Amino acid sequence: MMKSSSLRLAGAALLVAWAASGAASASPVVYTLRTVADGKLGNLVFAEALVTFRMESDTSDVRTATSLSPFGGVLYTNSVGLAQVSVSVNGVTQVATFEPGEVYVRYDTGLGVAGFGSAISPSYPIALDCSPIAYPAAATYTVDCLQDDSNNAGTLYALQNPGSGWSPDLLALPRSLATDTVLSGVAHTCASIYTLDASGNLLVCSAPAARGLRTDRGGFYLQDQVGGASAGVGPFLWSGWTLANVGVLQVETTRGVHHRRRE
Amino acid sequence: MSNHARRILGVWLFAGSACLLAVPALANPMTYTGTVVTTIKVNGKTYAEALVTVKFSGDTANIATVVTPQGTAVPSFYCTSSNPFFWLTTGKAWLSVESHGQVLSTRFLPNQIFVALDSCNGGIGFGSHTGPNGLEPAYPLAFTLGTAMSTAVGTGLSAPASMSGNAWSCVGYPPGPIGNLLGTSNQECLSPDPYPLMTEAGPVVFYLPYRIVPLAGDNHIGTQNRGTFSITPGASE
Numbered sequence: 001m002m003k004s005s006s007l008r009l010a011g012a013a014l015l016v017a018w019a020a021s022g023a024a025s026a027s028p029v030v031y032t033l034r035t036v037a038d039g040k041l042g043n044l045v046f047a048e049a050l051v052t053f054r055m056e057s058d059t060s061d062v063r064t065a066t067s068l069s070p071f072g073g074v075l076y077t078n079s080v081g082l083a084q085v086s087v088s089v090n091g092v093t094q095v096a097t098f099e100p101g102e103v104y105v106r107y108d109t110g111l112g113v114a115g116f117g118s119a120i121s122p123s124y125p126i127a128l129d130c131s132p133i134a135y136p137a138a139a140t141y142t143v144d145c146l147q148d149d150s151n152n153a154g155t156l157y158a159l160q161n162p163g164s165g166w167s168p169d170l171l172a173l174p175r176s177l178a179t180d181t182v183l184s185g186v187a188h189t190c191a192s193i194y195t196l197d198a199s200g201n202l203l204v205c206s207a208p209a210a211r212g213l214r215t216d217r218g219g220f221y222l223q224d225q226v227g228g229a230s231a232g233v234g235p236f237l238w239s240g241w242t243l244a245n246v247g248v249l250q251v252e253t254t255r256g257v258h259h260r261r262r263e
Numbered sequence: 264m265s266n267h268a269r270r271i272l273g274v275w276l277f278a279g280s281a282c283l284l285a286v287p288a289l290a291n292p293m294t295y296t297g298t299v300v301t302t303i304k305v306n307g308k309t310y311a312e313a314l315v316t317v318k319f320s321g322d323t324a325n326i327a328t329v330v331t332p333q334g335t336a337v338p339s340f341y342c343t344s345s346n347p348f349f350w351l352t353t354g355k356a357w358l359s360v361e362s363h364g365q366v367l368s369t370r371f372l373p374n375q376i377f378v379a380l381d382s383c384n385g386g387i388g389f390g391s392h393t394g395p396n397g398l399e400p401a402y403p404l405a406f407t408l409g410t411a412m413s414t415a416v417g418t419g420l421s422a423p424a425s426m427s428g429n430a431w432s433c434v435g436y437p438p439g440p441i442g443n444l445l446g447t448s449n450q451e452c453l454s455p456d457p458y459p460l461m462t463e464a465g466p467v468v469f470y471l472p473y474r475i476v477p478l479a480g481d482n483h484i485g486t487q488n489r490g491t492f493s494i495t496p497g498a499s500e
Contacts, residue, residue: 030364032314034298034491036410036427048410050425050493090423091294091495155473155487169302169311169472170487180312182300182473184489187427226410233416234385235341238408238483245427246409246489250300250314254364 026060027253029178031078031105033116033126035187035247038225040208041087041096042218047225048245050088053116053126055105057081059178059253068122068146073110073160076177077117085125085220096215103213107183107249109175112148112160114183114249120191120209125222128249129156129185131202132228132241138200144193151241154185180252187247189222201240203229291323292498295351295378295420297388297404299430299490302472303360305367306465313362315469317389317404319378320499321354323421326378340442342383349420350390351378357499358462369464376460379405380420385412387420387492393458394434401436403460403469406492407483423494429483430490432469434458437482450477 033053039046061080067073083098106122107114115127123130123145131149134141150157158166159175174181188194191209194202205224212219230243297317303310328346329337336346356371379390379400388405392398406412409428418424433452440446447453452471459466471486478485 034427036425036491048425050491088425088493091493091497153484153487154489158473158487165475166487167472167474167476170474173473182312184473184487230413233413234383238385238412242408243410243413246429247427248300248489250312252312252363 026058027255029057029059029251029253031055031057031177031249031251033247033249035126036245037126037187037189037222039189039220039222040212041085041094041215041220044087044089044094046087046089051222052086053083053103054086055081055083055103062178067108067110069108069110071110073108076107076109077104078177079104085215094217096217096220099214102215105177107175107177109160112156113145114156115247118213120213123188124191124209125189125213125220126247127188128183128247129154130188132186134196134200134202138196141193141196144190145188149186149241154246156183156185177251183249183251184246186241187245189224191223194224194227201228203227292496293321293323294495294497294499295319295321295492296495297406297490297492299404299488301430301432301488302470304468304470305360305462310360310362311472313360315404316359317376318357318359318499319351319354319376319389321351321378325353326351326420339383347381347383349380349382351420358467367464369462372461372463376403378420380415382416382419385415387411387415387426391460393460395453399434399436401431401433402455403432404490405431406490407431411492420494423496425491425493427489427491429486430488431486432471432488438478438485439482441482452478
């Protein structure tokens with residue numbers, strides 16, 4: 001049998017481990033990502049519709065791993081909770097609930113990329129602040145979103161590259177999925193890879209996903225038909241990914257507000 | 264690169280006492296909705312990282328070009344074609360603020376905001392009758408770049424559409440000098456605190472918390488706020 005001192009030590013260790021897990025500060029959290037996208041929900045085919053992802057979870061379900069970036073960072077994910085998607089076309093909104101395990105929230109602080117991932121791809125159905133250029137090179141571009149975008153920035157790029165040149169409120173945003181924050185950037189919505197122009201710039205999503213993400217309204221697909229393919233507009237011919245859709249992932253803790261939750 | 268575009272909407276600063284010239288059109292009720300996650304103050308209470316929704320319900324028949332008091336088109340330094348600036352001032356407008364599970368909804372008092380369009384340079388959103396010149400094209404909430412820009416120079420305010428882009432809440436837009444516009448004295452947006460918009464819930468102030476510092480030279484990409492804007496058929500109540 002353990003001595004009483006050993007029991008006390010074991011108890012203390014358990015307490016430390018429990019506290020370190022974040023359970024002591026666990027809080028309900030809502031992840032909401034708003035964008036405009038092209039795709040299909042059940043029989044509804046849509047182009048440039050308002051698309052909103054929402055997942056209700058708890059901060060104690062946030063997991064950490066090593067960033068996919070060679071320069072370090074943390075990969076935060078949360079796959080526990082009720083996840084829904086809404087699609088609004090001409091003011092009419094359809095809401096679908098994902099089957100458990102179909103999507104998860106993801107924020108890679110090293111890459112400066114965030115969004116909703118799935119078993120199909122970590123960057124699908126949506127990833128924010130992905131590179132607009134084929135990476136590592138046009139000939140070897142087989143996976144999308146392995147590098148971030150630095151052109152039209154957003155808060156994701158700023159938080160990945162902190163320092164002078166950003167407003168105090170921006171730099172104060174937490175890099176976390178467990179604390180209130182605002183993560184924005186250009187939106188990639190593609191299960192495969194984008195088509196390329198001669199210079200290796202990404203254009204539009206080359207193919208739909210092999211299967212729909214399972215929801216109670218049927219399969220859900222996104223396939224970016226705008227991407228970087230826009231021709232120049234205005235007197236100075238803004239073009240490409242500066243005219244792409246963008247998105248905002250809002251992380252909001254809601255202690256004291258009751259949410260439905262699926263375990 | 265972005266200097267050229269500082270002209271977007273900024274020329275409206277010249278139009279502080281602009282009047283309207285109606286464009287003949289068929290009556291077609293339309294609702295304009297913009298969303299952004301930002302910092303806002305309502306009746307003295309500040310909400311940070313809140314979902315802010317601005318909605319305006321009007322009729323496309325009332326979309327008008329902006330002209331000077333002499334009846335001529337408001338000039339655009341870079342857009343020399345016919346009138347590029349439009350607005351919709353007749354209608355009802357609402358504000359919604361969602362923060363930590365709580366929702367505050369209210370109505371703007373009449374003549375506080377209007378729907379704004381720069382169909383040449385590519386800006387779209389909500390302007391207001393406030394600021395040092397009594398007219399702000401990118402305050403409380405306007406969008407540049409993204410698909411918002413493509414739509415602004417395309418179908419404009421008259422056809423249903425959804426778009427996303429860089430979100431500005433800027434008194435004094437454009438903050439950076441461009442053409443014969445000097446920008447603001449420090450090339451930042453002016454403090455919005457002296458220019459509250461009035462709602463039934465009290466005065467409202469929109470902030471631009473996420474941005475490049477200084478904004479000089481970045482009248483397009485200077486904001487790091489992003490949001491959506493939609494045009495949907497029908498009136499809203």
